[in-house]
Amino acid sequence: LSVLTLWMQMQGLNRSFWLDEVWIANAVIEPTLSGMVYYEGWSNTNPPLFLILVRYVSRLFGFSHESMRLVPVFFGLVSVPMMFYFALRHFRVWYAASAVLFLSLSPAFVVAAQSLKPYTADVFVALVLLILGYQFLGTRARKPFYFAVGAYSLCGFLSYQAVVFLPIYLYGACVGRRQVEGILR
Numbered sequence: 005l006s007v008l009t010l011w012m013q014m015q016g017l018n019r020s021f022w023l024d025e026v027w028i029a030n031a032v033i034e035p036t037l038s039g040m041v042y043y044e045g046w047s048n049t050n051p052p053l054f055l056i057l058v059r060y061v062s063r064l065f066g067f068s069h070e071s072m073r074l075v076p077v078f079f080g081l082v083s084v085p086m087m088f089y090f091a092l093r094h095f096r097v098w099y100a101a102s103a104v105l106f107l108s109l110s111p112a113f114v115v116a117a118q119s120l121k122p123y124t125a126d127v128f129v130a131l132v133l134l135i136l137g138y139q140f141l142g143t144r145a146r147k148p149f150y151f152a153v154g155a156y157s158l159c160g161f162l163s164y165q166a167v168v169f170l171p172i173y174l175y176g177a178c179v180g181r182r183q184v185e186g187i188l189r
Contacts, residue, residue: 009084009108013077013117017070025120029072032059053161054122072120079124080117084108086131093138122163129163137169141176149177 021029031048032055034040040059041052048055057075065071087107091100107113107127116123136152152173159166 005104005108006081006084009114010077010081012109012114013080016118017073017077019069021069021120028055028058028120031055032062032072033067049164051122051125051162051164053158054125054163057162058120073118076119076121076124077117079128080113083124083127083131086128086135090131090135090138093135126163126165129159129166130169132159133166133169133173137173137176 027046027048028050031040031043031050034043037056037059040055041048054075058072061074062068062071065074084104084107088100088104091103094100095103113124113127116127132155133152136148136155140148140152142148156166156169156173
């Protein structure tokens with residue numbers, strides 16, 4: 005399934021950038037990191053860690069449409085086994101496989117992975133935070149909590165959607181496990 009997902013996401017990576025992708029590409033090719041994150045002529049709303057990853061991968065492989073889109077493809081590809089891991093922990097095998105199929109073969113997900121936008125990084129961050137959050141709630145131990153907080157701190161620079169998980173993490177850390185499980189069901 006991962007090979008099929010990779011094949012689907014690699015199709016059409018050399019097509020021209022559309023308008024929103026051009027803004028990101030222009031930010032990535034700025035000579036300085038500060039110019040990449042802050043540009044006086046427009047408001048850059050892309051997460052800085054995503055821009056830095058695209059910048060360094062593009063420099064490594066040369067500036068092209070394909071190289072700039074490798075980071076979204078990578079996050080799209082890594083999200084598939086993470087979704088399977090998460091789904092296996094909460095569903096039976098067939099339901100977990102269905103969830104992975106719906107994610108990996110979704111036309112919207114494939115197009116998101118082919119675009120120079122942080123959409124697949126958002127999926128990746130959501131899965132990381134869900135997995136670590138559920139692991140903490142299952143054990144209520146310090147080590148998973150520190151991993152979850154550390155991942156949250158780093159993932160906030162990769163996806164602005166990570167802020168959605170902060171109230172859930174705080175609530176989970178402050179109340180008992182049974183109360184949280186009752187809300188999540």
